[in-house]
Amino acid sequence: MKRFLTLTTIISLFALCVSAQRFNPAINKDSLLQTIFKKLGTEDRIKEFKSHYNSADEKTKEFLLFMGSLPSSSRKELIANIDSNYTKIQNQIDTYKKLVPKGYLVYIEFQPDNNVISTQPSVDMRIQYYNADNFNSLETDQQWNMGYDSAELKRMCSRLNWTDETLKDD
Incomplete structure (x- = not known):
């Protein structure tokens, strides 16, 4: 129930933020849905997503497709990225600090x-x-x-x- 309330809140906020945007009609929603299922991994997570998706109105379905299509990285991938780009990241931080007025x-x-x-x-x-x-x-x-x-x-x-x-x- 707690997850559903959180999901509902997120959906409401998203709907307010992207009211001017529209779902791209050229996107095949079924293919995108199958890709999201692969990303979810476990049957329990897929079942929960399907339950929310199948009971949703069209705007909420589009939101779920959008959220599910966002790129993601594992903790291990994020750490590896920071490690391999540490100097570049630090240079960007230093540059940003110089650009922002006191x-x-x-x-x-x-x-x-x-x-x-x-x-x-x-x-x-x-x-x-x-x-x-x-x-x-x-x-x-x-x-x-x-x-x-x-x-x-x-x-x-x-x-x-x-x-x-x-x-x-x-």
């Missing part, structure tokens, strides 16, 4: 295009900063799914004294 906290995520729900590449950004009049007041400016050439992304980058090139540089 007194600011910046969350940024680059979203690739998604063929399952037909979305274009985008940027999610949250900037937190201290109000100049009241240093105890942390204010937030955030936008999600901004196109790379959007006015909103340019506005947020300008707040940090970033240019288009700042986002494109490795």
Whole structure:
């Protein structure tokens, strides 16, 4: 029951976030479903997924297909990736620290295009900063799914004294 409530909550949040997106009609849902079953592995997990899937409305089925199609890695794969790319990761962290102005906290995520729900590449950004009049007041400016050439992304980058090139540089 607890898992079902969690799943229902996630589905509701996802529906709010991607209401503008649509499931790609060129995707074969049955093939995608079979691929998800292979990823799930055990019969119990497949049975639970089928139960949720078969009792869902069309929008929820599409959500389940989308979530099930997301890439995943094992703990072992994640550790191996960090180990083999440690220097590159550390360089990116150091570069990021230099780019963020003092007194600011910046969350940024680059979203690739998604063929399952037909979305274009985008940027999610949250900037937190201290109000100049009241240093105890942390204010937030955030936008999600901004196109790379959007006015909103340019506005947020300008707040940090970033240019288009700042986002494109490795």
